[in-house]
Amino acid sequence: MRSDTPVTISRLDYQPYPYLLPNVELEFDLDAAATTVRSRLHFQRKPDAPEQALVLDGSELELVSVSIDGQVLNADQYELGSETLRLFPGSAAFVVEITSVCKPAENSTLMGLYVSGDSLFTQCEAEGFRRITWFPDRPDVMSRYRVTLRADKSRYPLLLSNGNLLHGKDLDAGRHEAVWEDPHPKPCYLFALVAGGFACREQQIRTRSGRQALLQVYSDPDSRDKTEWALESLARAVRWDEQRFGLELDLDRFMVVAARDFNMGAMENKGLNIFNSAYVLADPESATDASFRAIEAVIGHEYFHNWTGNRVTCRDWFQLSLKEGLTVFRDQEFSADMLAADLPEAEARSARAVKRIDDVTTLRIAQFPEDAGPMAHPIRPESYQEIGNFYTATVYEKGAEVIRMQHTLLGEAGFRAGLAEYFHRHDGSAVTCDDFVAAMESVYTRQHPGKDFEVFRRWYSQAGTPRVRVEMEYDQAQGRCTLTLSQHCEPAGIEKLQTPPAPKPPLHIPFAIGLLGQDGRALPLAHDGQTRDTVLLELVAERQSWSFDGVPERPVPSLLRNFSAPVIVEYPYSDTELALLAGHDTDPYARWEAGQELAMRQLLALVGAIQSGQQPQVDPGFVHVWRTLLEDRTLTPAYQARALTLPAEKILLERTSPMDPQAVARARAELRSVLGVELGESWLRVYQACKAERQEYRPDALQSGRRALKNLALSYLMAGAHTQAPKLALDQYYEAANMTDRMGGLSALVNFSDTPAAAQALGHFYEQWQQDPLVVDRWFTLQATAPTTTVETVRALMLHPAFTLRNPNRARSLIFQFCINNLQGAHTPEGYQFWAEQVVALDRINPEIAARLARAFDNWARYVPANRDAIRQALETIQSHSPLSRNVSEIISKALK
Ligand code: PHE
Ligand code: ZN
Secondary structure: OOOOOOOOEEHHHOOOOOEEEEEEEEEEEOOOOOEEEEEEEEEEEOOOOOOOOEEEEOOOOEEEEEEEOOEEOOHHHEEEOOOEEEEOOOOOEEEEEEEEEEOHHHOOOOOEEEEEOOEEEEEOOOOOHHHOOOEOOOOOOOEEEEEEEEEEOOOOOEEEEOOEEEEEEEOOOOEEEEEEEEEEEEOHHHOOEEEEOOEEEEEEEEOOOOOEEEEEEEEOHHHHHHOHHHHHHHHHHHHHHHHHHOOOOOOOEEEEEEEOOOOOOEEOOOOEEEEEHHHOOOOOOOOOHHHHHHHHHHHHHHHHHOOEOOOEEEOOHHHHHHHHHHHHHHHHHHHHHHHHOOOOHHHHHHHHHHHHHHHHHHHHHHHHHHHOOOOOOOOOOOEEOOHHHHOOHHHHHHHHHHHHHHHHHHHHHHHHHHHHHHHHHHOOOEEOHHHHHHHHHHHHHHHOOOOOOOOHHHHHOOOOOOEEEEEEEEEOOOOEEEEEEEEEOOOOHHHHHOOOOOOOOOOOEEEEEEEEOOOOOEEOEEEOOEEEOOEEEEEOOOEEEEEEOOOOOOOEEEOOHHHOOOOEEEOOOOHHHHHHHHHHOOOHHHHHHHHHHHHHHHHHHHHHHHHOOOOOOOOHHHHHHHHHHHHOOOOOHHHHHHHOOOOOHHHHHHOOOOEOHHHHHHHHHHHHHHHHHHOHHHHHHHHHHHHHOOOOOOOOHHHHHHHHHHHHHHHHHHHOOOOOHHHHHHHHHHHOOOHHHHHHHHHHHHHHOOOHHHHHHHHHHHHHHOOOHHHHHHHHHHHHHOOOOOHHHHHHHHOOOOOOOOOHHHHHHHHHHHHHHOHHHHOOHHHHHHHHHHHHHHHHHOHHHHHHHOOOOOOHHHEOHHHHHHHHHHHHHHHOOOOOOHHHHHHHHHHHO
C-alpha cells in the first residue's frame, strides 16, 4: 500500500538499462510462511554506458545479505529504499549475490510468490518478480536462468520451473531438490515456479521438424479427469501454429498448471504456463459449451505467446499491445479455424462469422465504452501510474483489431510474410510496436510501391473510436454508384480536458463494402481490374470518394463487411433497407449487423417511450424481421442464435444520451417479452427441434449452436410467459445431461420466474455441485445477475459459507457480476454505495482486482443526473479512504478529473 504522491511514467522517457545480465542463478528454500531466495546475478556494464549505480527493484522483501564478487556489503555500502536497492560496483563485470526473504502465505495480492490451496505459485507479469527478489524488473533485461528449488517433499512433492529439469534429488530432513535450466534468454516477467502435489495428464508430440516434445497439464489430483480438453486443445494449438504461421515449438517440454487463485486468465511463462483453473478444467457435466471454447482460446493464446511475446518480447510496458494485440488476433483466428474445421464450406463460413460476431460483441461491450470514458488510451498508452491498470480491452481487443486490419490490408500470404520478416529481424530481442509495423510495412510497400504505413501507424497513438460517415449517390443514366467516406474521431479521455483539443489526423481505415440490388441479390463490383462481391476501400484521408460503374439499379450498400475496422459507421438506412440486408446480405457478419441495428432502433424507441411515461409500442415490421430470421432454415443454429439475440444492455446503454440504465434494462426486457409472445409458437417449434437432436456431447459448432438456439428459444418462451415454458425449463434443468443444458434451464427459471420452483432448483443445484468451485461460481453469477436481485440479496449471498473475497473467481462471480452486469440491481444509490464499499474492502486484499471493480462505472459523467450524482458520491467515498493502492487511486483520480 502506498499513499505517496502518484508518479506518472511516460513512454517517451524510456532509457535502456545500462547493464546486461546474461546469466541468473536462483535458489529457493520454499516455505509458505517464509521463503528464502538466493540470487547470483552476472552483470556486465554495457560498453557505451558510463560508470553508474546499479539500481534493482524490490518490494515487500526482507534483505538478509548482499555481496559483490564475494565481498559482503555493509549497510553503508548500498542504499536500500522502499522500492529499490542501489549498489555501486567498482568494475564493469561483476557478480551480485543477494539473499532475501518473502512471505508467500501473507501475500494476498497474488503477485510474486503466493499460496493457493496447498501449493505455491508465482505470478511475475508485469512487475511481480520484484516481490520475489531484488532485480532489474523490466522486460528489456533478458537472461538465461538456472533455478534450484528446495522444499519439504511430502508437502511439495513436485517442484517445477521454466525449461528443462537437470536433476532432482532427495535431501536431509524430508526435503528434496530440483534444478531447472531454461536455455532461452527471457525477461523476469516470464519466470515461474510451482510447488505442490499435482496430477498430470500428458502427451508426446512430434513437431514439424521431427523433434519429440512432451505436453503436460497439471491440476489438483481431484480434477485430473477434467484436463483432457485442455491437453487436446494444447496439441491442436501446437499443430495450428506450425501450419498457419510456420512457427514450431522450441522446447522439449511444455507445461500448463491450473491454479484456483489467479488474478487473470492465464500467464505465458516460458515453458510453464500458469492458468486460472477456469481456463483448464472442463467436462461436459460441469462446463458449458462457452467454457470449452474459452479454454481452447486461452490455451491457444498462452501457447501462441511462446513466439509472440516470449521469443520476441516487449522493450517496455508501453509496448504491451505488441504481444497482446497480436496474440489475441492469433487466438481469435485459431478459434475460428477450430470451429470451422471439418465443416462443409457454407457451414464453415457461418462458423467463422459466428466467432467474428462474438469478438465484435466483446469489443463493443468492453472496449467502446472504455474508448468513450475517462480511462481512454491508445493501444500503446502514453503514460501510466500503475501498469497493472493497462491490461485493458483497448490494449487487448482493440490491439487485436489493429493487427487484424494489417492482416486485411496485406492478405493472408502477405501477413504471413510480414510475420516471418518480424521474426527474422527481431527473434530473441525486446522490441516496440513500431518495429512490428515496420516489418509489416516492408511487405505492404512491396505489394504497393510508393505506399506505406505512415497513416496506419496513427492507430497506435490515437485513442477514441473513429466514426466513418458514408454517403451514396446513384446516377441512373450512367449506372454509376459513388460512395463517399469521411472520418472523424472525438477527443477521448484526457483529451477532453485540453483546450483547444489536440488535432486528430485521419487514420488508415480498411473499409470492406458490397452492394445489394433491391431484391437482395449481390451486385458484383469492378474495382482494381477485378470483379468481386466485396471490395476493400482504403480510407486514408478525411474524405474520399469511389465510383463503381455498371450498377444497374439503385443499390443498398453493405458496409464495413466482416467488421473490417474498429469504427462506428453512420449511414442513413431506412428500416426497409436494413430489413433487406438482415434478410439477404451475402456477408454473414454484415447481415447480422443489419438485424442488430434494426433491433437497436426499436430498443431506443422503447427507451424514449419509457422515459416519457408512454406505453411502449413495438413495430410489427420489426417482429416480422425476427420471425423471418427464426424461420430461415438455411441459417446454421449458432448463427441464428446470434441473429435472434437482442443487442446487449451495455451496447444499448452506450447509445442512450444521457445514459439511463434502468430505462435500458426495462426496454430490453419489454422487447424480449413482446418477441416471446408474438413468436411463441415458432420459438416452441425451434425449441423442440433443437431438443430432438441427441448425440454424444461435443462442444463443436453444430452441437453448441443447437444448444445455444434451444436455450435462447427457452428464454424467449419464458419472457413471453408461454404456458408451457416453466415446465420445459424445469424438465430441462432436472433432466440435463450436460452443464450447458442445465444452466440453460436454470437460468430461464431464475431470470424469468421468481417462483418457489426456481428457488428449489437453485437449492438443488448448490447441493449437487458444492464440491466444484467453478460450478459454485456459476451459481453465484446466476443469482448476481438475476433481475430480481438487489443489494440485499447480494449481501445475504456474501454471508454464504462458500463466499470469500480472497478468491478472485469467487469475488468476480458475485460482486463483479452484480455491479457490472445487473443494471436493475446495481444502478441504484444503494448499489453504488455497495460498490464503493467492496472496492475499498478488496483493495486491502488485492489491488489489481480492486482496480478492476473500481472501473465498473467509468462513464458515470454521461449518466442521467440522479445516477451521475450518486456515482460521484460513491467515487468520493472511495477516494476519501486512505491508504488506497496505486492501482485504485489511479482509476479513481482519473474518473473524478
Ligand atoms: N500476459 C497474460 C496474457 O494475456 C495476462 C496476464 C497479465 C496474466 C498479468 C497475469 C498478470 O496472456
Ligand atoms: Zn496475452
